[in-house]
Amino acid sequence: MSHSIEMPALSAGMEQGTIARWLKAVGDTIAVGEVIAEIETDKATMELEAEQAGTIGRILAGDGATVAVGAPIVLLLGDGEQAADLGDDAAAETRQASVAAAQPTPVAAERAALAAEPAAEVAAESAGAGASHRRTPSSPLARRLAREQGLEIDGLNGSGPRGRVVRIDIEAAAAVQPASSAAPAVVKPAPVRPVNQPFVEIPLTTMRKVIARRLAESKATVPHFYLEVDCEIDALLDLRERLNAEGEGQYRLSVNDFVIKAAALALRQVPDANSAWAEDAILQFEDVDISVAVATDGGLLTPIVRQADTAALSGISARVKTMAERARAGQLQPAEYQGGSFTISNLGMFGVRAFAAIINPPQSCILAVGAAESRPVVKGGACVPATVMSCTLSVDHRAVDGAVGARFLSAFKALIEQPLRVLL
Numbered sequence: 242m243s244h245s246i247e248m249p250a251l252s253a254g255m256e257q258g259t260i261a262r263w264l265k266a267v268g269d270t271i272a273v274g275e276v277i278a279e280i281e282t283d284k285a286t287m288e289l290e291a292e293q294a295g296t297i298g299r300i301l302a303g304d305g306a307t308v309a310v311g312a313p314i315v316l317l318l319g320d321g322e323q324a325a326d327l328g329d330d331a332a333a334e335t336r337q338a339s340v341a342a343a344q345p346t347p348v349a350a351e352r353a354a355l356a357a358e359p360a361a362e363v364a365a366e367s368a369g370a371g372a373s374h375r376r377t378p379s380s381p382l383a384r385r386l387a388r389e390q391g392l393e394i395d396g397l398n399g400s401g402p403r404g405r406v407v408r409i410d411i412e413a414a415a416a417v418q419p420a421s422s423a424a425p426a427v428v429k430p431a432p433v434r435p436v437n438q439p440f441v442e443i444p445l446t447t448m449r450k451v452i453a454r455r456l457a458e459s460k461a462t463v464p465h466f467y468l469e470v471d472c473e474i475d476a477l478l479d480l481r482e483r484l485n486a487e488g489e490g491q492y493r494l495s496v497n498d499f500v501i502k503a504a505a506l507a508l509r510q511v512p513d514a515n516s517a518w519a520e521d522a523i524l525q526f527e528d529v530d531i532s533v534a535v536a537t538d539g540g541l542l543t544p545i546v547r548q549a550d551t552a553a554l555s556g557i558s559a560r561v562k563t564m565a566e567r568a569r570a571g572q573l574q575p576a577e578y579q580g581g582s583f584t585i586s587n588l589g590m591f592g593v594r595a596f597a598a599i600i601n602p603p604q605s606c607i608l609a610v611g612a613a614e615s616r617p618v619v620k621g622g623a624c625v626p627a628t629v630m631s632c633t634l635s636v637d638h639r640a641v642d643g644a645v646g647a648r649f650l651s652a653f654k655a656l657i658e659q660p661l662r663v664l665l
Contacts, residue, residue, distance in 0.1 A: 245313035252575035505549035532581030
């Protein structure tokens with residue numbers, strides 16, 4: 242009897258994955274632990290290793306297919322079986338197990354969700370379509386989320402096939418209007434398209450959709466406030482130059498390495514800023530784990546420098562470089578980007594003088610670092626030039642008060658402007 246290999250949960254909270262490409266074909270014999278496919282999650286492309294040996298009899302979800310976690314993706318032949326013996330059972334199993342072929346459109350992931358609907362619910366919805374009051378077509382997942390949010394399906398404009406209301410429509414409506422059993426339905430506007438203007442439509446990846454959802458939720462639900470400080474970094478630049486010269490090519494420290502270390506030490510001094518809001522409590526982290534924003538072709542990733550307050554500058558430098566390269570190559574493992582207690586986003590290399598970043602939930606703070614530039618400053622009553630770097634702290638006011646944020650920035654500024662303290 243044939244047996245299947247299912248889509249595994251490759252990261253915490255993963256609900257579905259996209260098959261980037263198969264490395265094996267029908268008829269191939271595979272061994273336990275052998276890499277058989279590459280799976281795209283919301284953060285990275287990861288290798289899928291076979292958990293059982295056998296011969297591939299049928300691939301149930303081809304390249305580009307989006308598959309629910311736990312759904313079978315390939316059938317292995319049983320003793321004495323041939324591929325032809327599988328018949329149409331594989332296709333039926335695929336439909337029941339929530340496998341959907343990805344489409345080159347922005348609603349590819351939602352098409353996968355549609356294929357995951359239980360047959361009974363689909364039949365019930367079809368039976369209701371002939372009633373006197375025509376229901377707005379919607380997926381079971383969308384209906385469940387709407388009930389939980391206190392939203393009415395009727396009146397929403399769906400972005401799924403044939404105007405079907407799907408998960409992202411409910412999430413968009415909930416972001417505009419808080420859930421309430423007495424709240425009127427919120428109509429989601431149709432996707433905006435340019436008029437009389439040529440454009441290229443770029444399909445949304447799973448990663449881009451997750452990033453967009455998380456940022457929208459953060460900006461809509463987290464009460465941000467912002468604090469800015471200017472740091473003079475001439476002493477830091479001199480120390481960096483000396484250390485790099487003494488390193489004789491073994492390491493190459495950047496300004497951002499000093500920023501990470503200084504932020505970590507400042508969090509040790511002001512632990513109230515090293516926290517997260519959890520609705521029923523404020524969670525103060527015991528470790529100082531710094532998430533470092535890295536721009537990739539697919540979107541922003543935040544690999545983590547664990548226990549950055551105790552790490553050497555050279556160690557921080559090596560870890561950041563390695564993780565940045567692996568992030569851009571889509572090779573990060575979940576443990577390398579999940580978690581973190583504080584985030585740093587540096588756009589100084591692009592010449593950006595100052596900016597305010599969006600908080601990365603459930604963290605309470607993110608530090609936006611601008612470019613170092615020569616500016617006039619007043620010292621001893623005289624105007625003199627200095628190299629100044631502007632840093633803006635975005636803070637979740639639910640967990641961190643203004644005075645706490647100010648104390649953190651004061652500690653951070655002191656460490657940046659007296660960089661020898663970073664080495665102690």
